[in-house]
Amino acid sequence: MPRDDFGDKFDLKKIPIPSAPRGLLRWGIPGLILLLLIISSIYTVGPEEIGVVLRLGKYQRSTEPGLHGKFPFGIERVTKVPIQRQLKEEFGFQTLSAGVRSQYTTRGREAESLMLTGDLNAAVVEWVVQYRIVDAYKYLFRVRNVQSTFRDMSEAVVREVVGDRTVNEVLTIGRQEVADLVSQVLQELCDQYETGIKVEQVVLQDVNPPDPVKPSFNDVNEAQQEKERLINQAQSEYNKVIPRSRGEAEQTIRRAEGYALDRLNRARGDSARFMAFFEEYRKAPEVTRKRIYLETLNEILPRVSAKIIVDDDLQSVLPLLNLDVKKASERKKE
Structure with a gap:
């Protein structure tokens, strides 16, 4: 159209x-x-x-x-x-997925984990800093790019602390000391820069020697563990034997002290008894002598089985009295 x-x-x-x-x-x-x-x-x-x-x-x-x-x-x-939430920064590695089987990667983080120790050895240190934001105003306005600044401070402090120690201390016995000191120094820096951050914990996640020298360091670690095992075993035996020996020695000493005290008390009692007899003897020698004689016979005669009494005034052929025969005849009559 x-x-x-x-x-x-x-x-x-x-x-x-x-x-x-x-x-x-x-x-x-x-x-x-x-x-x-x-x-x-x-x-x-x-x-x-x-x-x-x-x-x-x-x-x-x-x-x-x-x-x-x-x-x-x-x-x-x-x-x-988020001031009530615990946050964390990872150094030397990165968590890809958290769970029962967490996945990590070190790609792009190798430079921040490779460090030089005080004895000029190299170590690969991976660590985690757990922190909280306690002052939101300081966190937002006192420091520009506070998260990046916090990471730089953490890395600087760890390098300083690791650089003051030997590689053996960093890898084995000094790990907890390093973590505690890093936490303390890092908190001081955060307060100085007014970041509004409170460092709660620093965890050395993994500390290893570089891959080329790792087999040699593993041998050293195994030797150190064997040494610790033997020391612990010896300490266990020491804790078993020494207290028992000390207890037995203490028991023997107490028994000896008790025996000494008993003998001393007996000696003192005998001495006091003798002195009492001596005083009585000085007052009445004949009476005391006769009393001692009778008391002694009273203690001795009941323990004697055969008793023979001799009379000096008797003029017969056998001047003696056989008490046992007399007792036997009396039993027959009964």
């Missing part, structure tokens, strides 16, 4: 254009503005967070967890900082 014929049949000026209802224009636009106003004026802070409110880029206030309001349309902006 020619264009002129189309224009003659259809007049575009006469086609009606649909118009919006007056009610929609009257209430829709204000309602949309009101909805945007409400949405941009309300925000929620999580239970582990704190909200830092900025008004036109300037710090205004901090808000606790819960529902809060602010000026809309970007006049006030809220930055949420």
Whole structure:
């Protein structure tokens, strides 16, 4: 169809254009503005967070967890900082997926883990720094790029501490000491730079010699472990034998002391008894002598089986009295 014929049949000026209802224009636009106003004026802070409110880029206030309001349309902006959550930074490795079988990688992290010890040996040190944000204002505004700065400080402190120790201390007996000292020095730096970070723990995740010398270091570690095992075994035997010997020696000493005390008391008693007899003897010698004689016979005679009494005044052929025969005849008569 020619264009002129189309224009003659259809007049575009006469086609009606649909118009919006007056009610929609009257209430829709204000309602949309009101909805945007409400949405941009309300925000929620999580239970582990704190909200830092900025008004036109300037710090205004901090808000606790819960529902809060602010000026809309970007006049006030809220930055949420997780102050109750434990955060961590990994050095020398990176966790790809955490779980029962966590996956790690060291790609791109080799430079920060390779260190020089105090005796000019190399060691590969992988560590984790666990920390919390305790001051949201300092964390956001005192230091620029605080996370990058914190990583640089951690690496510098670890290199300094490792550089003051031998490779054997770093690999074996001094690992916990290194971790404790790194935590202390790193916290001092965080306080000095006002980062708002509290270092909770530094863990040396893995400390190994470089791969070319790893077999030799493994032999050294095995020898060290064997040494510790023998020392612990000897200490165990020592703890068994020495206390028992000390107990037996103490028992023997106590028994000897008791025997000595008993003998001493007996000697003192005998001495006191003798002195008492002596005093009585000095007063009446004959009476005391006779009394001692009779008391001695009273103790001895009951233990003698055969008793023979000799009378000096008897003039017969056998001047003796056999008490045993007399007793036997008396038994027969009975």
